Amino acid sequence: MSVGTVLAWAGGVVAAFFVGALNPATTIARLLGTDLASSGSGNPGATNAGRVLGRKWGVVVGVLDVLKGLVPALVAGHLVGPHAAYAVGIAAVLGHVWSPFLRGRGGKGVATTLGAILGVHPWVALVVVVVFAVAVALTRWVAAGSIFGAFAMIVVAALIWTGHAPGDAWTALWLLAIALLVLARHRNNVLGWWRQRHLDENA
Structure with missing residues (x-):
């Protein structure tokens, strides 16, 4: 494996991690004037967003969380191959679960996992x-x-x-x-x- 390939894989994994770390549930809740961390179960995921903000917003968050796993996996699979898609897919899930933007907190990773699998x-x-x-x-x-x-x-x-x-x-x-x-x-x-x-x- 060449140095360029290794750097491409590393860059893809890091990028996917930070894409996964973006948390639409928390962002949407804040825009609507709600602190999701102190509402419902406190989990920054689609289920709690639907419980606190309404089913419509829960669906929106769920779709966005799926896309966080789907898009990186699709791109990596198309440009490199399925093994690269596996790497960036799990990186996106890890970013969602332990988001540095939420001080290491995150959702349970179900929707993002589904997206990563769907992409491969x-x-x-x-x-x-x-x-x-x-x-x-x-x-x-x-x-x-x-x-x-x-x-x-x-x-x-x-x-x-x-x-x-x-x-x-x-x-x-x-x-x-x-x-x-x-x-x-x-x-x-x-x-x-x-x-x-x-x-x-x-x-």
Whole structure:
């Protein structure tokens, strides 16, 4: 790999990280006179934006968050190849999750993850969206959709790894990495659900 190629990859990853770090939920909330950090769940993501600002704004934020992952992945995939798209895609997700513009805070990365996957493997994104939608419809809980969507990515990664779905080892590892990141960002949701279930069983 030439020095120029290494610099191009590094520049792409850094640029994608800062694109991901831009937080439309917080920006829109401020323009509307609301501090999202002290409203609702306090999370600077689409779900909380929809809860605090209204469903319309939640959809707008969600679309913008998807684009933060989609555009860098598409550009890198077109100019360099899928492995570069993986690198900038996960960089965008990391920027969203730990935004330097929000002092290291950020959203849970679900929409940006979906965008990154959509930019490289639309069929995987379709699987994730279907699983997400079914889980939300059954539970009426967006976090459950995100968690089950992440598990769907792990299943797809396993299928790719074993040769039962298209893709190489890097594809499988990439999907596994971002799925685990999404699950880690939802650990409080899982713990809260577990505690509530325990309380209900002992009530």
